[in-house]
Amino acid sequence: MNKRVLIIYTGGTIGMAVDADTNALVPFDFENISRKVPELKRFDFNVDSVSFDPIVDSSEMAPDTWVKLSGLIEKYYPDYDGFVVLHGTDTMSYTASALSFMLHNLQKPVILTGSQLPLGAIRTDGKENLLTALEIAAAHKNEQALVPEVCIYFQDKLFRGNRTTKYNAEHFRAFRSDNYPPLAEVGLHIRYNYPYIRYTTLSGTFSVARRMNNNVALLKMFPGINESVVRSVLEAPGIRGVVLETYGSGNAPTLDWFIKALRDAIDRGVIIINVTQCLAGNVEMWRYETGRHLLNMGVISGHDITTEAALTKLMYLLGNSPTEEELKMNLNESLKGEMKPVSM
Numbered sequence: 001m002n003k004r005v006l007i008i009y010t011g012g013t014i015g016m017a018v019d020a021d022t023n024a025l026v027p028f029d030f031e032n033i034s035r036k037v038p039e040l041k042r043f044d045f046n047v048d049s050v051s052f053d054p055i056v057d058s059s060e061m062a063p064d065t066w067v068k069l070s071g072l073i074e075k076y077y078p079d080y081d082g083f084v085v086l087h088g089t090d091t092m093s094y095t096a097s098a099l100s101f102m103l104h105n106l107q108k109p110v111i112l113t114g115s116q117l118p119l120g121a122i123r124t125d126g127k128e129n130l131l132t133a134l135e136i137a138a139a140h141k142n143e144q145a146l147v148p149e150v151c152i153y154f155q156d157k158l159f160r161g162n163r164t165t166k167y168n169a170e171h172f173r174a175f176r177s178d179n180y181p182p183l184a185e186v187g188l189h190i191r192y193n194y195p196y197i198r199y200t201t202l203s204g205t206f207s208v209a210r211r212m213n214n215n216v217a218l219l220k221m222f223p224g225i226n227e228s229v230v231r232s233v234l235e236a237p238g239i240r241g242v243v244l245e246t247y248g249s250g251n252a253p254t255l256d257w258f259i260k261a262l263r264d265a266i267d268r269g270v271i272i273i274n275v276t277q278c279l280a281g282n283v284e285m286w287r288y289e290t291g292r293h294l295l296n297m298g299v300i301s302g303h304d305i306t307t308e309a310a311l312t313k314l315m316y317l318l319g320n321s322p323t324e325e326e327l328k329m330n331l332n333e334s335l336k337g338e339m340k341p342v343s344m
């Protein structure tokens, strides 16, 4: 039987067209996608589409929209072999990371893509992104999906979604994944990087974890950061977890007030996870005195995780961990390939 792939359009540039009168970008009726992309009919698998109504710019994405999106995947999961999620590029890495944690026992591809230029523009990058994402979502061998993961496909690379960052607001190559190799590279052929694809042996049924706790914050270090700024984040009402973006291999100032502010937060039960500001590399808090003091006070290493994955993992774990002990244990482990195994 023909494979079936569902396109879920959430919003973003890809689904826009240039209004001839005003030159502004306006959404087109996504039901008519096959008029914009007639190539869809040439695949040897079936393609259907559903659309958010209303569509959202990806700046509006939040836990409730992730729940809505994963609810659609859950609703159509039995009927389709793979999913392509069309999404604005701005927060695509956050959504891909969140979905990777929220979707349990995923055995089918969920490929996010979008574009820098709308499908309606002559030089659009959206068409290639959409068509290749569809091909990857439909790719199977012996009834096993080739990439049963949440991924981002953009320009010519397929990445594990929770390893990506949007780093370029101009170029067609908008995403990178410095700490994990691409799962596929696309040229004349789609070359899958099989050893890096996550094939789970889980046989449980697919389900969605809907509780995401957004009582989290991001605190980025910079030289000269002052005490009231640090305290306003660490002491924000209701805060449960903080991603601390540190320098290099996980280093931060050793100033007395800074240490005290962090210690006070940890004593109040706030979880603090250390992530590097660098695009590539690893947090190694033992390496310098400026990292060791964080380790000693109970700051948790984010290892080589991205900020996007750290924030969404915290939201997921705060919403789904029965005990603080379990939460900390899971933070230290790779749940969905978002960081390298700690023993490595």
Ligand code: ASP
Residues within 6 Å of the ligand: 011, 012, 013, 014, 056, 057, 058, 059, 087, 088, 089, 090, 091, 114, 115, 116
């Ligand atoms: N502002 C748009 C969005 O992220 C940009 C894009 O789609 O690339 O929704």
